[in-house]
Amino acid sequence: MNLYNTIIMTRPDCKIRLLIVLDGFFVGGTETQVLTVARELMKTGVHVVIVGKHGPLYDSFVNIGCSIYLIDFPISISVTPSKWLTISKELQNIIEKENINVIHAHQTTSARFVVSISKKLGIPLVFTVHGTYYDKDVLKSILKNTTRVISVSLPTFDWLKSKDISSIIIPNCIDTELYKPILNKDIRETYNISKNEPVVLYAGRLAWEKADICIRMLHACKYLQREQMPDLRVLIAGDGIGFKEIKQVVDRIHGEAGTEFIHALGIQFDMAPLYSISNCVVGTGRVALEAMACKCPVIAAGGRGLFGLVKPSNYTQAWQCYFGDHKADREVTEVSLAVSLATVLLDSEERKSLGEHGREYVKNNFNSCQVSQKILELYISLI
Numbered sequence: 001m002n003l004y005n006t007i008i009m010t011r012p013d014c015k016i017r018l019l020i021v022l023d024g025f026f027v028g029g030t031e032t033q034v035l036t037v038a039r040e041l042m043k044t045g046v047h048v049v050i051v052g053k054h055g056p057l058y059d060s061f062v063n064i065g066c067s068i069y070l071i072d073f074p075i076s077i078s079v080t081p082s083k084w085l086t087i088s089k090e091l092q093n094i095i096e097k098e099n100i101n102v103i104h105a106h107q108t109t110s111a112r113f114v115v116s117i118s119k120k121l122g123i124p125l126v127f128t129v130h131g132t133y134y135d136k137d138v139l140k141s142i143l144k145n146t147t148r149v150i151s152v153s154l155p156t157f158d159w160l161k162s163k164d165i166s167s168i169i170i171p172n173c174i175d176t177e178l179y180k181p182i183l184n185k186d187i188r189e190t191y192n193i194s195k196n197e198p199v200v201l202y203a204g205r206l207a208w209e210k211a212d213i214c215i216r217m218l219h220a221c222k223y224l225q226r227e228q229m230p231d232l233r234v235l236i237a238g239d240g241i242g243f244k245e246i247k248q249v250v251d252r253i254h255g256e257a258g259t260e261f262i263h264a265l266g267i268q269f270d271m272a273p274l275y276s277i278s279n280c281v282v283g284t285g286r287v288a289l290e291a292m293a294c295k296c297p298v299i300a301a302g303g304r305g306l307f308g309l310v311k312p313s314n315y316t317q318a319w320q321c322y323f324g325d326h327k328a329d330r331e332v333t334e335v336s337l338a339v340s341l342a343t344v345l346l347d348s349e350e351r352k353s354l355g356e357h358g359r360e361y362v363k364n365n366f367n368s369c370q371v372s373q374k375i376l377e378l379y380i381s382l383i
Contacts, residue, residue: 015045015047015101016041016046016047016101016102016376016379016380016383017046017047017049017098017099017100017101017102018041018046018047018048018049018100018101018102018103018104018379019049019050019051019094019095019098019100019102019103019104019114020034020038020048020049020050020051020104020105020106021050021051021052021091021103021104021105021106021107021110021111021113021114022034022050022051022052022053022106022107022110023052023053023073023107023109023110024052024053024054024055024073025052025053025054025055025056025057025058025060025061026053026055026056026057027055027056027057027205027238027239027267027269028205029130029172029285029286029287030106030107030130031055031057032057032286033130033152033172033173033286034050034106035057035060035061035064036173036174036175036368036372037173037368037371037372037375038050038061038064038066039064039175039368040175040368040369040372041372041375041376042064042065042066044372044376046376046379047067047098048066048067049066049067049068049069049094049098049100050066050067050068050069051068051069051070051071051091051094051110052070052071052073052110053070053071053072053073054070056267056269057269058070060269067098069090069094071087071090071091071110072087073087073109073110073113074109075109077109077135077138084113087113088113088116088117091113091114091117092117092120092121095117095121095123096121100123101123101124101383102123102124102126102379102382102383103117103118103123103124103125103126104125104126104127104128104379105125105126105127105128105142106127106128106130108134108135108138108139108142111127111142112138112141112142115142115145115146118145118147119145124147124148124382124383125145125146125147126146126147126148126149126150126378126379126382127142127143127146127148127149127150128149128150128151128152128170129143129149129150129151129152129156129160129167130152130156130172131152131153131156131303131322131325131326132155132156132159132326133303136163140163140165143160143165147382148168148378148382149165149166149167149168150167150168150169150170150375150378151167151168151169151170152169152170152171152172152322153169153171153319153320153321153322153326154169154319154320154321155320155321155322155326155327156169156322156326157169159326168378170371170374170375170378171319171365171366171371172285172286172289172366172371173366173367173368173370173371173372174286174289174290174293174362174366174367174368175368176293176359176362176363176367176368178272179271179272179275179290179293179294179362180272180293180294180295180359181272181276181294181295181355181359182272182273182276182294183276184273184276184277187273187274187277188277191233191235191263193233193277194231196231197231197232197233198229198231198232198233198279198280198345199233199234199235199277199278199279199280200217200221200232200233200234200235200278200279200280200281200282200341200345201234201235201236201237201274201275201278201280201281201282201283201291201296202214202217202218202234202235202236202237202238202281202282202283203236203237203238203268203271203274203275203281203282203283203287203290203291204237204238204283204284204287205238205239205240206236206238206239206240206241206242206243206246207240207241207242208241208242208303209303210238210240210242210284210302210303211240211241211242211243211245211246212242212332213282213301213302213332214236214238214242214246214282215242215245215246215249216332216333216334216337217282217301217337217341218234218236218246218249218250218253218262219249219253219334220334220335220337220338220341221234221262221338221341222253222256222257223334223338224338224341224342224345225257225261226257228342228346229345232261232345233261233262233263234261234262234263235262235263235265235274235278236250236262236263236264236265237265237266237267237268237271237274238266238267238268239266239267243264243266246264247264250262250264271290272290272294275290275291275293275294275296276294276295276296278291278296279296279297279344279345279351280296280297280298280299280341280344280345280351281296281297281298281299282298282299282301282337282341283298283300283301283323284300284301284302284303284307284322284323284324284325285302285322285323285325288300288310288318288323289323289362289366291358292310292358292359292361292362293358293359293362293363294359295355295356295358295359296355296358297309297310297344297350297351297354297355297358298310298323298358299337299340299341299344300318300323300324301324301332301337302322302323302324302325302326302328303324303325303326304321304324304325304326304327304328305324305328305329305330305331305332306324306328306330306331306332306333306336306337306340307321307323307324307328307330308330308336308340309340309343309344309354310323310354310358311354311357312357312361315361319365
């Protein structure tokens with residue numbers, strides 16, 4: 001019997017009926033984290049309800065069996081009074097219908113609609129801060145009315161602390177039964193990649209600074225393919241406003257190289273096989289943890305800069321800066337990426353060792369069952 005059910009036997013009032021509020025069912029680290037935790041919480045008996053705008057991950061959420069409600073949250077900060085009233089009424093109706101006793105929000109656009117409702121109905125509101133990219137004024141207006149704040153990393157915790165906002169650190173987590181080495185010959189056959197050809201994978205949202213990182217990585221791979229590894233293959237998994245420009249860069253590189261060795265795959269819902277066939281992943285945040293769980297070496301490059309090759313001697317530092325997404329000391333350049341990639345791709349023994357150690361590190365520190373238990377204990381403490 002799990003801890004939650006043990007508590008329920010002695011305190012029936014602790015039955016958690018949880019509303020998770022998302023901007024939408026989109027493809028991203030926040031949404032994947034919510035999906036992972038929701039699945040784990042449901043295993044313990046928590047009643048999970050999720051609201052958000054329709055998006056590519058909608059079916060994935062439906063498939064875990066929780067209650068889903070579609071709400072057309074506006075993208076912009078500015079909202080007409082009538083729109084605000086309509087959405088607020090929808091949310092309150094859902095909360096009352098589902099007898100919700102804990103609300104957990106993750107994004108400011110949608111969270112601002114539940115702040116007044118949580119206060120009005122006396123329901124505790126939890127907000128998870130996923131980085132340091134939020135609009136400070138909007139975030140502060142929400143957090144000052146939030147019962148408890150979660151930080152997903154040490155830099156996020158420190159950033160909030162500098163603004164006199166207290167939080168607790170609960171890291172993002174990985175389901176290591178879903179993210180594990182998977183042998184899939186079909187992927188290599190689909191893209192005509194032979195067994196011995198080295199593969200570099202870029203995974204992430206292709207927008208803003210993440211799109212820029214992808215472009216720099218492509219130029220680094222262009223150099224490596226020309227000078228050191230003529231059989232190098234590159235996969236790009238992700239989508240966003242930068243996808244069109246990235247496709248143009250790919251076409252130019254292919255024209256210069258006289259061969260097509262880069263594949264822009266777009267949105268991918270099953271990442272484990274892609275990580276598993278790759279010799280190295282360039283990514284950050286959740287992507288880094290997913291790849292490591294699949295025994296794939298990681299070069300961490302994120303929104304704040306380059307961390308570099310992730311290895312046992314720097315695991316603590318890598319997590320403390322969230323793999324370059326929340327903090328970094330170096331700029332992401334074509335040269336720095338090329339050097340890091342060559343280091344991994346040219347040493348098969350090092351790759352194997354990094355893969356083995358990486359999976360153990362994720363299993364021991366970011367296991368979805370353990371992290372979800374911490375979140376559940378937080379919910380129980382609030383009701």
